[in-house]
Amino acid sequence: MKGDYLGELEELVFLTISSLQQGDAYGVAIMNEIFEQTGREVNIGALHSVLKRLESKGYLKSKMGGATAERGGRRKRYFVVTPLGKKVTDEIISQKLQLYERVLGTTIKIL
Amino acid sequence: MIVDPPKWADGFLRWYCHPELLEDIQGDLYELYCYRLQRYGRRYADVKFVWEVLMLCRFSLLKNPFERKKQVPLALEQEGASPPSLNVWHMPTWNDILFETRNKDYGAYVIRNAYGGNMLLGFSVVLLLWIVIFAWWWIKFKH
Structure with a gap:
């Protein structure tokens, strides 16, 4: 569908949130996880922009969490994947797998 | 710990950022500032904070000056207030x-x-x- 596709950074952020434990995905944690997994430093502005876009598309939903002293008393916004987002994750994975299978010429099985 | 980033940059962020997004964005910036302050020192933390505030100035995160604020009278917030x-x-x-x-x-x-x-x-x-x-x-x- 037009407008439903994900950009490269959107896909990276989205998959990172999906991989994080539920209730752990907030701005800085997502940034750190992306850095640990891919070695890529994401700008906080780009990250929040992407999060807002994914939320407006209905793939994510957010809720405010607790405040800590190191955040100057500001609360965290935790993101979780919606059922629509889960469906999109499955589609992304199956599309990528199909392409890799064509490249490799063999069938890839997910354990 | 007292988080004390450059005030003008913090004020600039408060001025342009959408109020609904301000709290968590500001919190993330403070958390990163706090981490960099402990690890790299004040100068580096300040420079990175200012840079990130400037990089955050994106169209999708800006305050909408034409958005109408919902004006709910104070009396309505109290329980049992009359219409x-x-x-x-x-x-x-x-x-x-x-x-x-x-x-x-x-x-x-x-x-x-x-x-x-x-x-x-x-x-x-x-x-x-x-x-x-x-x-x-x-x-x-x-x-």
């Missing part, structure tokens, strides 16, 4: 009335108070006009 009458708090404009009627909680009362008054006034004017015209016709043609 509002717009005249008590401010002189309503048509836009105010239209905006307030969309509220699920007290929209009906706004319609009753604002439109009800207008309809009564309109009816009174029509009735007065009818009496005047009838009186003029009665005087002119009957006598």
